[in-house]
Amino acid sequence: MIKLVNVWFKYVGGREWVLKDVNLEFRRGEVVVLRGPNASGKTTLMKVASLIYKPSKGSVVVNDDMDVWSRGGDYLVKYRRMVTYVSEKPVMFKGTVYDNIAYGLTLRNYSLSEVERRVYEVSRKLGIEHMLDKDVKVLSAGEKQVVSLARALVLTPAIMFLDEPLTNVDEDRRKTVINALKEFKSLGSGLVIATHLYEGLDEINPDKVVILKNGVVVKIT
Amino acid sequence: MFDEVVEISVRSILISGSATLLASLFGLPLAYLAVVKAKVRSFVPIAESLSGMPTVLIGLLLYMLLSRDGPLGFLNMLYTPQAIIVGQAVLVVPLIIATSFGALRTSYESVGELAITLGATDLQVMLTVLKESLNRVLASLMIAFSRALGELGIALMVGGNIRGETRVFSTSIALSVAVGEFNEAVKLGLILLAVETSLIVCVRMLQGLER
Amino acid sequence: MRKRVETYLTVVFLMLLTSLVGVYFINLIYGGFAKVKVFVSTTTSLYETGLLERLASEFSKYYPDVRLAFIVVGSGEALERASRGDVCLVLSHAPSLEVKYVGEGSIYKHVIFAYNYFVLVGPEEDPAGVSKALNVVEAFAKIFEAGEEGLTTFVSRGDKSGTNVKELQLWSLAGLNPLNRSWYKNCGCGMSQALIISNQLGSYVLSDISTFLKMKRSGLIPHLKVFFSNSTELINVYSAYISSKCGGEELKHAEEFLNFLTSDIGQELIANYGVEEYGQQLFHSVRGGEERLLAVWEQLSRG
Numbered sequence: 001m002i003k004l005v006n007v008w009f010k011y012v013g014g015r016e017w018v019l020k021d022v023n024l025e026f027r028r029g030e031v032v033v034l035r036g037p038n039a040s041g042k043t044t045l046m047k048v049a050s051l052i053y054k055p056s057k058g059s060v061v062v063n064d065d066m067d068v069w070s071r072g073g074d075y076l077v078k079y080r081r082m083v084t085y086v087s088e089k090p091v092m093f094k095g096t097v098y099d100n101i102a103y104g105l106t107l108r109n110y111s112l113s114e115v116e117r118r119v120y121e122v123s124r125k126l127g128i129e130h131m132l133d134k135d136v137k138v139l140s141a142g143e144k145q146v147v148s149l150a151r152a153l154v155l156t157p158a159i160m161f162l163d164e165p166l167t168n169v170d171e172d173r174r175k176t177v178i179n180a181l182k183e184f185k186s187l188g189s190g191l192v193i194a195t196h197l198y199e200g201l202d203e204i205n206p207d208k209v210v211i212l213k214n215g216v217v218v219k220i221t
Numbered sequence: 222m223f224d225e226v227v228e229i230s231v232r233s234i235l236i237s238g239s240a241t242l243l244a245s246l247f248g249l250p251l252a253y254l255a256v257v258k259a260k261v262r263s264f265v266p267i268a269e270s271l272s273g274m275p276t277v278l279i280g281l282l283l284y285m286l287l288s289r290d291g292p293l294g295f296l297n298m299l300y301t302p303q304a305i306i307v308g309q310a311v312l313v314v315p316l317i318i319a320t321s322f323g324a325l326r327t328s329y330e331s332v333g334e335l336a337i338t339l340g341a342t343d344l345q346v347m348l349t350v351l352k353e354s355l356n357r358v359l360a361s362l363m364i365a366f367s368r369a370l371g372e373l374g375i376a377l378m379v380g381g382n383i384r385g386e387t388r389v390f391s392t393s394i395a396l397s398v399a400v401g402e403f404n405e406a407v408k409l410g411l412i413l414l415a416v417e418t419s420l421i422v423c424v425r426m427l428q429g430l431e432r
Numbered sequence: 433m434r435k436r437v438e439t440y441l442t443v444v445f446l447m448l449l450t451s452l453v454g455v456y457f458i459n460l461i462y463g464g465f466a467k468v469k470v471f472v473s474t475t476t477s478l479y480e481t482g483l484l485e486r487l488a489s490e491f492s493k494y495y496p497d498v499r500l501a502f503i504v505v506g507s508g509e510a511l512e513r514a515s516r517g518d519v520c521l522v523l524s525h526a527p528s529l530e531v532k533y534v535g536e537g538s539i540y541k542h543v544i545f546a547y548n549y550f551v552l553v554g555p556e557e558d559p560a561g562v563s564k565a566l567n568v569v570e571a572f573a574k575i576f577e578a579g580e581e582g583l584t585t586f587v588s589r590g591d592k593s594g595t596n597v598k599e600l601q602l603w604s605l606a607g608l609n610p611l612n613r614s615w616y617k618n619c620g621c622g623m624s625q626a627l628i629i630s631n632q633l634g635s636y637v638l639s640d641i642s643t644f645l646k647m648k649r650s651g652l653i654p655h656l657k658v659f660f661s662n663s664t665e666l667i668n669v670y671s672a673y674i675s676s677k678c679g680g681e682e683l684k685h686a687e688e689f690l691n692f693l694t695s696d697i698g699q700e701l702i703a704n705y706g707v708e709e710y711g712q713q714l715f716h717s718v719r720g721g722e723e724r725l726l727a728v729w730e731q732l733s734r735g
């Protein structure tokens with residue numbers, strides 16, 4: 001469980017507060033949809049909650065332990081490995097689709113055979129098995145988005161943060177992606193989805209909808 | 222004569238190559254540090270201005286350090302290739318910082334952040350960023366190498382241009398000019414150009430193979 | 433991942449090591465094996481003719497274990513390096529600078545081992561009419577006059593070299609101060625460049641004989657000719673000193689080289705060097721003229 005307590009955030013050198021006094025909780029097995037106009041702070045909020053950005057004020061608490069950022073780097077990496085953020089514009093590492101999906105597993109020192117097993121498993125679920133040997137340079141935007149989702153799913157995080165996960169994904173693939181997310185949730189993991197698109201996502205049945213405006217949480221339903 | 226040209230070429234490349242490697246051991250981590258820690262980023266503009274320092278000045282300062290009665294005189298390094306290596310490394314560290322900072326920063330902001338989301342430790346992030354920006358980092362190292370190979374002041378001051386020991390391209394050309402052997406100087410200059418061009422082509426080809 | 437850092441560092445270190453060993457080997461091959469090295473700073477005009485290399489190779493026949501390492505710079509820098517103890521032996525031709533270092537005790541054992549003459553050269557057309565002058569001091573006065581009238585220019589090395597020091601002395605002997613005159617070009621450069629500039633501008637310039645002959649032969653200064661040479665005012669004295677910070681084996685061998693310079697063999701080499709090539713003597717032996725040369729040196733050292 002991740003808890004944001006009185007979180008304020010401002011970029012280095014920036015003037016405006018991007019997040020103002022945010023208090024939120026994200027749990028395992030729960031689906032949260034984050035909504036709000038552009039530049040309302042959705043992305044920043046997700047990056048703070050997934051322990052990438054350090055809040056300017058306030059604290060981020062994982063599993064009712066103390067503030068993550070007040071502890072050493074080892075703790076930070078340990079907790080970061082429990083959550084995963086998937087950005088809206090997919091960034092790829094140089095190499096093949098396989099290399100990209102395997103990246104996080106390699107960081108965690110899994111054996112080669114285990115890495116291979118997991119990569120194939122997640123690729124099958126998302127229907128991208130056939131492109132594992134392709135160089136990422138030749139992929140379409142939609143394909144890249146699915147690969148970056150696979151790259152996160154393969155790590156089976158406790159909570160996964162998805163930033164506009166369906167923007168570039170075409171109709172026929174959308175179904176597969178949503179099914180994969182449903183299965184992910186059914187295994188007891190949490191999902192946080194920032195989107196202005198709602199269609200399709202209602203199938204996942206959000207437990208909570210959070211509406212953000214100008215960096216302030218205006219409504220939780 | 223031909224024999225001496227070969228000797229000078231090999232020595233120059235080895236000396237300036239070592240200097241570039243040595244400088245990259247310090248310069249790249251420092252540039253990376255500036256990327257990661259926004260607070261210390263102010264040394265990047267400092268490095269930018271330092272990379273234009275006159276080489277004779279660095280040579281003179283190093284000479285005074287290494288001089289027999291200087292603070293580092295006990296090292297007995299004056300008039301050795303090692304002294305030139307250290308001097309040229311000092312010369313190109315700021316250049317490496319200044320030219321690789323941009324590449325590392327772009328790479329860090331995309332790939333580095335991605336690596337963090339996937340659970341990389343600081344060290345793993347750094348290696349990923351370096352790997353992804355390798356082409357441009359290599360280009361920056363080649364610029365540094367060229368600068369080291371072409372500089373005169375340091376090699377002259379701390380190397381002494383001793384025949385068979387510390388004579389390199391630039392000092393040899395300077396001597397030829399000083400004694401009025403202009404043809405000799407131009408010949409050496411052309412060889413220097415050929416050596417540099419072929420090295421850079423080699424590196425580019427290696428990069429091409431990698432991709 | 434940690435392993436990859438180690439691999440990376442190992443590779444870089446191995447490359448570094450390889451090139452260091454490479455430099456070591458190439459220096460062994462071309463610089464010779466384990467010898468005692470004597471560092472000698474020397475003025476360019478002695479080295480450029482090849483005389484020093486010739487003397488060194490002859491010297492090594494008698495002392496095969498000694499290797500002379502020449503640092504070729506201007507007299508000013510050569511003396512400064514010696515006074516700091518960074519070279520053991522210094523060969524210079526700027527008495528007025530030398531005397532300062534001797535005075536402060538940083539160099540000693542003054543030995544005059546060769547001399548030759550400076551030459552006053554200028555454009556063939558001789559716009560200042562120096563060929564009509566009776567001596568070199570009068571020639572300088574004529575150049576001053578012509579310069580003021582806008583007829584000619586003069587190029588000065590301006591680098592505290594022996595030649596530069598000599599030139600300034602000749603101006604003061606003529607009782608003139610050319611500094612800051614528009615026709616007086618201070619190039620801050622070496623002898624070759626000064627000659628080339630003079631050739632281009634049609635200026636007068638003071639040169640040492642060896643550089644002039646060398647440049648003349650290579651065809652780089654076709655418009656310049658010699659007006660004055662071989663007069664007492666133009667004498668150019670080459671002296672050797674030992675740094676007072678030098679000691680041990682290096683000192684012993686430096687003294688050996690010093691003695692070699694003034695030995696019969698050394699003096700003969702100096703007197704005959706370049707005669708075949710240039711058809712005239714580049715350097716003169718000091719044999720028999722030691723006292724006269726010392727007197728000249730003392731006069732020059734007063735600036």
